[in-house]
Structures are given as C-alpha cells and as structure tokens.
Amino acid sequence: MGSPLAYASGDSDESVQVVVRRNPDAELGAVGRGTPGSATTVNYLWEFPLRSPPQVDHSLSPIGRANQAIVAAGSADLELTERSNAFDLWMSLLEEASENALQRSAYFRQVLGVLLTAVRKRDVTDFSPEELTSLQTVTNILHSPSVVEADTGRAARLLASMRPQLPMFRAAATGEGGPSGEDLLEQLLAKQ
Amino acid sequence: MSPVNGWQFDTDMLIHRNDLDGAVASGARAIEAELGPVSIAGFSKVEFKGNEVQSLVLLRNKVKGSDDFSSAVSRIRNTGGRKAALMLSEFLRFLGGTSLAVNPWPPLQSKLLVVIEGQILALWHEISSFDTFDGLNCTRAKEKPRLTLTGECDVQIPKCTKTNVSCDIDGFLDSHRVRLESLRQHLRTMPTDLLTDELERVGKAIDEALAGGLAWGGSRCRSIGDLLIGLEATKAKGLVTSNYKEHTQLSAALGYRLKLFPIADVRRKLVCGSF
Numbered sequence: 493m494g495s496p497l498a499y500a501s502g503d504s505d506e507s508v509q510v511v512v513r514r515n516p517d518a519e520l521g522a523v524g525r526g527t528p529g530s531a532t533t534v535n536y537l538w539e540f541p542l543r544s545p546p547q548v549d550h551s552l553s554p555i556g557r558a559n560q561a562i563v564a565a566g567s568a569d570l571e572l573t574e575r576s577n578a579f580d581l582w583m584s585l586l587e588e589a590s591e592n593a594l595q596r597s598a599y600f601r602q603v604l605g606v607l608l609t610a611v612r613k614r615d616v617t618d619f620s621p622e623e624l625t626s627l628q629t630v631t632n633i634l635h636s637p638s639v640v641e642a643d644t645g646r647a648a649r650l651l652a653s654m655r656p657q658l659p660m661f662r663a664a665a666t667g668e669g670g671p672s673g674e675d676l677l678e679q680l681l682a683k684q
Numbered sequence: 685m686s687p688v689n690g691w692q693f694d695t696d697m698l699i700h701r702n703d704l705d706g707a708v709a710s711g712a713r714a715i716e717a718e719l720g721p722v723s724i725a726g727f728s729k730v731e732f733k734g735n736e737v738q739s740l741v742l743l744r745n746k747v748k749g750s751d752d753f754s755s756a757v758s759r760i761r762n763t764g765g766r767k768a769a770l771m772l773s774e775f776l777r778f779l780g781g782t783s784l785a786v787n788p789w790p791p792l793q794s795k796l797l798v799v800i801e802g803q804i805l806a807l808w809h810e811i812s813s814f815d816t817f818d819g820l821n822c823t824r825a826k827e828k829p830r831l832t833l834t835g836e837c838d839v840q841i842p843k844c845t846k847t848n849v850s851c852d853i854d855g856f857l858d859s860h861r862v863r864l865e866s867l868r869q870h871l872r873t874m875p876t877d878l879l880t881d882e883l884e885r886v887g888k889a890i891d892e893a894l895a896g897g898l899a900w901g902g903s904r905c906r907s908i909g910d911l912l913i914g915l916e917a918t919k920a921k922g923l924v925t926s927n928y929k930e931h932t933q934l935s936a937a938l939g940y941r942l943k944l945f946p947i948a949d950v951r952r953k954l955v956c957g958s959f
Contacts, residue, residue, distance in 0.1 A: 590798040591791040598801060598831035605802015609778070641830075648809035656806040657702075658778055658799075670781050673773030677757055680776060683786050684754045 554592075558585035559628075559635040565616050566624035572617070579616035582631070586611075589634075599639040603630060603647040610656035619654075626650040690815070692917045693722045694925035695731040695909070697945060698811060702736065711950045715924060715943075722924065724811070725916035726818025726825040731909055732811055734841055737804060737829050739764065741837045743771055744800045747793055748835070753786040756793075775799050804829055804837075817916040820856035822905070823849040843902045853900050857893050860915050863938045864890050867911075870937035880929050886911045914938050 550557065564570060564578035586608055593601050607630050619627065630647045633639060648656075671679060693716070700712035716722055742764045750756035761769045776784060779795050786792055808829055818825060823844070830838040842848060857864065871879070871887045886908050905912060910927065914934040917923035922941025925931050935942040 587795075590795045592794060593798050594790060594794045598835050598837070601798045602801045602805045602831060605798040605800070606806045607802070609799060609802055609806060612778075644805055644831075645809070648805050651806075652809060652813065656802070657810055658774065658803055670777065673770040673777075676773045676776060676781060677769060679782050680784060680786050681754055681757060684752065 554585045554589040555631070555634050558582050558589065559631050561585060562624075562628050562631045566621065566628055576616050582627075583611060583613075586631075597639060599641055599644050600634060602644045603634055603639055606644075606647055606651055606656045607631070607634070609658055610651040610654040623654060626654075690921055691719045691722050691943065692817065692913075692920040692923050693724050693728070693814070694913055694923055694927060694931070695724075695728040695735075696926050696947075697924055698724065698728060698732050699736055700926065700945065700947070702807075705951055707953055708947065708950050712945065715945060719924065719943075721815065723815040723817060723920055725913040726816050726822045727820070727905065727909055727912045727916070729811055729816070729825040730822060730841060730906065733808075733827075733829060733839060734906070737808065737839050739768055739771060740800060740804050740807070741829070741839050743768055743775075744797065744804070744837060747772075747796045747800065750789075750793070752789045753792060772796075775803075801831065801837075804831075817919055819852075819859070819916055819919070820912065821850070821852045823851050824905075841903070841906075844905070845901055853905065854893075856915070860918070860938075861894070863915065863918065864894060866939075867934065867937040868894065870933065874933060878929075878933065882908065882910055882930055883933060886930075886934075910934060914940060 552560070558581075561578045561582035565575050565582055567575065567578075570578070586604065590601075590604055590608060593604060607627070611627070616624070630650055633643045633647055636643075670676065697712055697716075700708050701716070703709045703712065743760060746759040746763065746768075747756050750759060757769070757772065760772050764771075775796055778799060779792075784792060812828070816825075824841055827841075832838065844851075868887065868890045871883060871890075889904070889908050889911070910930040911934065914923065914931060915938060917935075917940040918938055920940070922943055923931060923935065924943045924945060926945040926947035928944050931942055931944075
C-alpha cells in the first residue's frame with residue numbers, strides 16, 4: 493500500500509480538495525499544513541497526525557478503490573475512526589458499482605450482490621478480523637479482470653457465516669420498517 | 685454431525701423460512717434452532733429450485749427485460765402475482781425504500797439485478813450447506829441454478845431420460861421394499877376420504893415398482909416427492925413438515941417420526957414459540 497498519504501474523500505465534490513501526497517512528517521506526528529501556493533499545499537481535512545490514513549487511489553475504478561478501502565478497513569495499524577470511515581467508503585463504492593453493473597457479467601453481479609447483502613448496513617466493528625479478511629478476498633475477486641463461475645461459489649462460501657440471505661418479507665408482513673410491500677410499490681410508482 | 689442424528693426438514697419448511705408471513709418465517713427458523721442442525725432430502729433441492737429459485741428468476745428476468753420501473757412492476761404483478769410483487773418490494777426496501785429514485789431506470793435496474801442475482805446464489809448456497817440424505821442419488825438435485833456469461837439464467841429442471849440421469853431410483857426403492865409393501869397395504873385400507881391426489885399417485889407408483897415395471901423418467905419423481913422425502917426421513921430422527929395430509933399417512937406406514945409445523949395456526953398467530 494506504500495507510504496502514508498494525506499487523504500480526503502469526496503472526489504465528486506469540488507469544494508473538497510483531494511490530495512494524495514507523501515507526508516514526511518507523518519512518523520513524527522506533525523500536522524502538515526504546507527505553505528499557500530507552494531507545491532506542498534494541502535487542504536487537510538483532518539488536523540491530526542496522519543500516521544496511516546485510508547489510502548485510496550482515486551484514479552481507480554469504484555471496485556479498485558473499494559479494494560483499497562476494505563484493506564484499510566481491516567488494517568490493524570489504523571485507528572478505529574479511520575477504519576470505520578474506510579469501511580463506509582468501501583460500502584459506498586460497492587453501491588456505486590452496483591448502479592453500473594448492467595454491462596458486467598452475471599457472475600460479477602452475483603458476487604457483488606451477495607457481498608452487499610452480507611454486509612447489510614453494518615459497521616466495521618460488527619465483523620471479526622476473519623470476516624474482514626473474507627470481505628477483502630471477495631472484493632478482490634470483484635477486482636479481478638474476469639469473475640468466473642467458480643468465483644461465485646467461493647464468494648458464497650466465504651460470506652456464508654455473515655448470513656447474506658435477505659430476511660425476505662418479514663418486515664413487510666409485520667409492518668416493521670416502513671410501509672407495507674404494496675404501499676411501497678405504489679409510492680415508488682407515483683414517482684415515475 | 686451425521687444427518688442420521690438429526691431431524692429432517694421437508695421442502696415446505698425450507699420455503700417457510702422465507703415465507704411472506706413474518707410469523708411463519710420466524711416460526712420455521714425457531715423450530716430449526718430448537719431442533720439443532722437439521723438435514724434435508726436431496727430431492728428437496730429439486731423442489732426448492734422449482735419453487736423459490738424460480739420465483740427469484742422470474743423477478744430477475746422481468747427486471748432485466750423491462751424498459752422502466754412501472755413496466756417492471758406491472759410485468760411482475762401480472763406473471764408472478766402477489767408473492768413476486770412482495771418479493772420485489774423487499775428488494776426495493778433493502779435498496780432504500782421510499783427514498784429510492786426510480787428515474788432514470790438503469791441505475792435502479794442494475795442495483796435490483798445485483799441483489800436478486802446475489803440472492804439466488806446465497807439461497808442456493810444455504811440450501812446446499814444442509815446435511816443431505818440422497819439415497820436415490822438424484823441427478824437433478826445436483827444441478828445448481830446457473831447463470832451464463834451471456835446473462836441467461838438456467839433454472840429449468842429437465843425431464844429425466846435414460847441419457848441424462850445417473851440416479852439409482854430403482855435401487856433406492858428396492859432397498860425400501862418392505863416399507864413400500866407396508867405402505868401399499870396402508871393405502872388400500874385407509875379411509876378413502878383421506879386419500880389425496882398425491883397419495884393416489886404414490887399408490888400407483890408403488891404398485892408398478894413392486895411389480896418390477898415402474899416407468900421412471902419425465903417428471904414422475906416430482907409427482908411423488910412426498911414419498912421420496914418420506915423414505916429418506918426413515919434414516920433421520922424424523923421429519924418436520926407442515927404437510928400433514930400426506931405425511932401423516934406416509935409416516936404411519938413407512939415408520940418415521942413426524943413433527944408437524946402447525947402452519948394454519950401460525951398464520952392465524954395462534955401459536956408462537958416452540959412446537
């Protein structure tokens with residue numbers, strides 16, 4: 493993963509400057525603010541020692557970035573806050589990938605789908621180190637040049653302990669968690 | 685754990701675990717937890733594929749082939765009925781519920797395909813992870829739902845022919861000859877008002893099998909699935925099912941214990957907790 497990098501999220505938000513640079517002061521715990529106009533100018537989002545913040549190369553595809561984010565989320569060298577942010581970023585990137593998966597193979601979509609339902613809006617602390625390793629492995633499968641049928645079985649096995657089966661119908665039938673199934677469809681149809 | 689030491693779930697119990705009615709789903713999972721690791725018959729995988737997985741594939745195909753959200757909903761309602769529509773609503777709930785944007789359609793279409801196809805994989809993997817009795821070595825039970833690279837979803841259950849199966853249905857039935865004799869006698873003497881269509885089909889199949897002239901093939905096994913599952917249950921501690929009409933009779937003659945899941949009472953919320 494290389495050297496410590498200054499990191500900021502939100503590459504689609506132009507008000508946030510995303511800078512990826514080496515931070516020579518990192519090991520010393522110094523806060524680097526740089527000099528305005530200089531080559532080292534950095535708008536840091538976090539003014540605290542940047543020992544090993546999440547490292548994501550924004551030139552990569554969403555899955556490529558997700559692959560880096562989930563590695564950071566499982567890193568024992570990072571503070572919990574940083575790991576949690578990396579984990580949330582990872583989930584956002586997976587969701588972004590799921591919006592653009594029509595041209596991908598069905599195997600890719602299957603692996604991505606089982607991964608999304610296994611995680612189900614949980615936090616990094618909900619997963620054991622072994623489970624985080626599994627999430628890394630499955631994300632890496634998605635990052636491979638081509639996902640093949642054998643990968644789907646491997647992903648399902650790795651994620652089985654996280655119960656990726658959706659609790660179908662229960663919320664709808666018991667009236668928990670929002671409108672009934674029929675009402676939800678009608679409300680969404682009204683948006684059309 | 686060997687499946688011999690545990691209870692066997694009938695196919696309907698596998699389906700109830702994801703029932704439309706939350707009380708039923710919770711009840712089925714509660715009894716599974718109460719009884720410890722349960723097993724299934726290999727043939728249940730064929731039935732599960734023909735029911736639950738087919739519903740998911742219908743959903744997937746309609747989403748994939750629709751030009752906008754409203755046409756997807758319309759096609760799903762028209763062909764899959766209320767069950768399929770509610771399944772769709774649960775996927776939509778997972779993806780964000782009422783806050784979802786339905787326009788433009790492609791991003792939502794893509795997200796739906798991802799989670800539906802993922803569920804096909806997750807559900808099949810879960811079913812496949814049960815300890816399985818498969819004394820008849822069913823070829824169809826070994827065929828998992830397949831997505832092809834071209835995006836086709838193959839979940840058809842082919843009709844069995846001599847050239848596309850390697851099962852041992854004859855040997856399986858022969859190994860249960862004594863039980864089948866007992867069942868034939870039971871079916872001949874039981875009150876006719878208790879004789880269901882499936883039990884009649886079972887009776888005919890037994891007559892042919894014991895005479896040595898049973899013509900297998902096609903989808904005949906699927907027409908007597910309760911018999912095949914009941915015979916597999918003779919090796920387990922017993923069978924858990926909500927299908928009392930057939931299995932009350934079959935268990936009495938074939939000699940397996942029966943634990944009935946009171947589905948009607950559970951739906952009416954008359955029963956909760958353990959059974």
